[in-house]
Amino acid sequence: MDGFQEQLWVLLLGGLLGLELIGKVPPTLHTPLMSGANAISGITMLAALTLITRAGDNTLLLILGSLALGFALFNVVGGFLVTDRMLTMFRSGRKRSGGGR
Amino acid sequence: MSSAELFQGGLDLLAVALLALGIKGLSKIRSARAANQLAAAAVAMAVVGLLVSAQPTAVTWVWIAGGTAVGGVLGMLTARLVPMTAMPETVALFNGCGGLSSLLVALGVLLAAAGDGLTPSLLVLVSIGFSIVVGAVTCTGSVVAMGKLQGWLPTPGWMLGRWRHGCNVALATVVLLAAVLTVGGSGDALWPLVISASLLGIGLTLPIGGADMPVVISLLNSYSGVAAAAAGFVVGQRLLIVAGAMVGAAGLILTQVMCAGMNRSLPAVLFGGALSSASTGSKGSGEYTNITSCSAEECALTLEAAERVVVVPGYGLAVAQAQHTLREVARLLEKHGVTITYAIHPVAGRMPGHMNVLLAEADVPYEQLKEMDVINPEFPAVDVVLVLGANDVVNPQAKTDPESPLYGMPVLDVQEARTVFVVKRGMSAGYSGIKNDLFEHPNTSMVFGDAKQVLGNILGELKILGVGQR
Numbered sequence: 001m002d003g004f005q006e007q008l009w010v011l012l013l014g015g016l017l018g019l020e021l022i023g024k025v026p027p028t029l030h031t032p033l034m035s036g037a038n039a040i041s042g043i044t045m046l047a048a049l050t051l052i053t054r055a056g057d058n059t060l061l062l063i064l065g066s067l068a069l070g071f072a073l074f075n076v077v078g079g080f081l082v083t084d085r086m087l088t089m090f091r092s093g094r095k096r097s098g099g100g101r
Numbered sequence: 102m103s104s105a106e107l108f109q110g111g112l113d114l115l116a117v118a119l120l121a122l123g124i125k126g127l128s129k130i131r132s133a134r135a136a137n138q139l140a141a142a143a144v145a146m147a148v149v150g151l152l153v154s155a156q157p158t159a160v161t162w163v164w165i166a167g168g169t170a171v172g173g174v175l176g177m178l179t180a181r182l183v184p185m186t187a188m189p190e191t192v193a194l195f196n197g198c199g200g201l202s203s204l205l206v207a208l209g210v211l212l213a214a215a216g217d218g219l220t221p222s223l224l225v226l227v228s229i230g231f232s233i234v235v236g237a238v239t240c241t242g243s244v245v246a247m248g249k250l251q252g253w254l255p256t257p258g259w260m261l262g263r264w265r266h267g268c269n270v271a272l273a274t275v276v277l278l279a280a281v282l283t284v285g286g287s288g289d290a291l292w293p294l295v296i297s298a299s300l301l302g303i304g305l306t307l308p309i310g311g312a313d314m315p316v317v318i319s320l321l322n323s324y325s326g327v328a329a330a331a332a333g334f335v336v337g338q339r340l341l342i343v344a345g346a347m348v349g350a351a352g353l354i355l356t357q358v359m360c361a362g363m364n365r366s367l368p369a370v371l372f373g374g375a376l377s378s379a380s381t382g383s384k385g386s387g388e389y390t391n392i393t394s395c396s397a398e399e400c401a402l403t404l405e406a407a408e409r410v411v412v413v414p415g416y417g418l419a420v421a422q423a424q425h426t427l428r429e430v431a432r433l434l435e436k437h438g439v440t441i442t443y444a445i446h447p448v449a450g451r452m453p454g455h456m457n458v459l460l461a462e463a464d465v466p467y468e469q470l471k472e473m474d475v476i477n478p479e480f481p482a483v484d485v486v487l488v489l490g491a492n493d494v495v496n497p498q499a500k501t502d503p504e505s506p507l508y509g510m511p512v513l514d515v516q517e518a519r520t521v522f523v524v525k526r527g528m529s530a531g532y533s534g535i536k537n538d539l540f541e542h543p544n545t546s547m548v549f550g551d552a553k554q555v556l557g558n559i560l561g562e563l564k565i566l567g568v569g570q571r
Binding site: 003004006007010011012013014015016017018019021022023024025026027028029030031032033034035036037038039040041042043044045046047048049050051052053054055057058060061062063064065066067068069070071072073074075076077078079080081082083084085086087088089090 | 195212333
């Protein structure tokens with residue numbers, strides 16, 4: 001019970017932190033922000049890993065865990081890379097002429 | 102506590118801090134890219150910590166490697182190959198997979214306990230039920246959202262009628278019943294729970310109009326955070342709970358911002374159905390009269406003589422892949438001494454910020470992009486406005502006609518400018534299906550044709566005129 005209560009506190013404080021972190025975002029960044037936050041939600045891959053490591057020799061669990069890991073990793077890897085791809089495009093005109101592309 | 106567990110605990114704490122800094126950094130242009138990498142590093146660190154602490158056996162390593170290889174490679178390829186115009190769909194797809202992962206984890210934990218003849222504690226069972234429902238709704242909802250944005254899935258007619266809410270209420274009741282039974286320890290209710298929750302995700306998303314889909318994706322993004330937090334409760338990992346809660350809360354804020362930009366309330370988006378021309382007041386509908394049209398050549402001549410030009414890009418521009426041609430036109434005019442800025446409506450493109458990404462892809466410096474509030478007071482001093490593939494966001498009805506469904510939506514006041522060119526394929530209505538008074542405005546000339554073709558013609562004409570070629 002104590003562990004659960006502690007987890008509820010963690011949930012509450014994490015949620016409040018999330019509300020505070022995104023106060024003023026320029027519209028330019030809404031799409032990358034959504035995509036980046038989405039990549040972070042792929043952190044369920046940790047739960048998938050835990051499932052696999054606790055599976056022992058239960059094949060069904062290994063398959064389920066591996067599938068869960070694959071889907072979550074697709075979310076994480078794809079999400080972070082595509083966000084990075086979007087963000088590399090935001091360059092200022094000054095930097096561009098100076099940088100000599 | 103073993104030293105490996107201490108190591109994991111330390112890494113987890115560091116990861117939470119980095120994730121929070123990452124989300125914060127993503128909200129500023131200068132720090133955004135580094136922040137994204139920081140968040141990625143945080144996830145990688147958490148994985149290392151978990152693997153060090155859990156010490157997988159050789160067999161489990163094989164399964165881990167399998168899942169990693171397939172998911173990682175597919176993710177990498179998708180991220181690299183997907184066109185920028187399809188960004189909203191891509192986010193939806195990633196999101197759906199995250200939800201599916203949470204669903205699978207919850208299923209696995211439940212099946213593992215059943216296999217061992219154990220009953221998990223009530224709290225864990227509640228978490229599992231929650232994780233299954235949210236995960237399933239996120240997954241099927243995201244896939245439907247993706248299908249709608251791609252144009253694969255039209256809304257079936259019966260979904261718009263009264264069947265829609267009845268159907269969803271019935272599904273939600275089944276979900277609730279099955280969830281209670283599952284939490285109560287009945288294994289038989291598990292599959293009905295998974296299936297009914299999946300159907301509910303479809304039922305909730307399918308009737309929503311394509312124009313509102315970005316809001317739905319943002320909301321589903323928030324759900325997938327909640328699903329991750331629920332999975333964290335299931336396996337007892339605090340890091341997942343914090344990260345999931347942060348993403349869930351941040352997603353809600355972003356959803357609100359998007360709704361505000363479209364002048365839609367969240368309940369109206371979720372339950373109201375698509376805006377339709379049928380609901381338009383008598384004043385707003387009807388045929389167009391007094392349309393002036395001109396050729397690309399005339400348009401080029403006017404542009405050449407202008408001092409200040411504002412471009413209003415819309416999704417039609419991106420679909421026609423015309424942003425690069427636009428950039429060429431802008432380059433010539435700039436060399437000629439014309440000042441060019443781009444007016445970006447908060448929901449230009451298919452989601453807020455989407456247009457900025459598309460223009461950035463065409464090498465438009467972001468200093469030239471002006472937000473609506475900045476550019477609106479400047480329109481009276483603008484010589485030429487070039488509207489490319491945008492419609493509803495430049496409809497003056499939103500300010501002048503209280504009867505219009507668009508009334509109250511923030512719009513760009515382009516009709517204040519001296520001359521307005523609207524490049525458009527034909528006289529069809531915009532996304533909302535509402536007539537645009539701008540097209541009949543005395544200062545407005547329509548240039549009919551595909552955006553890329555028209556811009557190509559303008560470019561050719563400018564070259565013939567010797568604009569920007571000293």
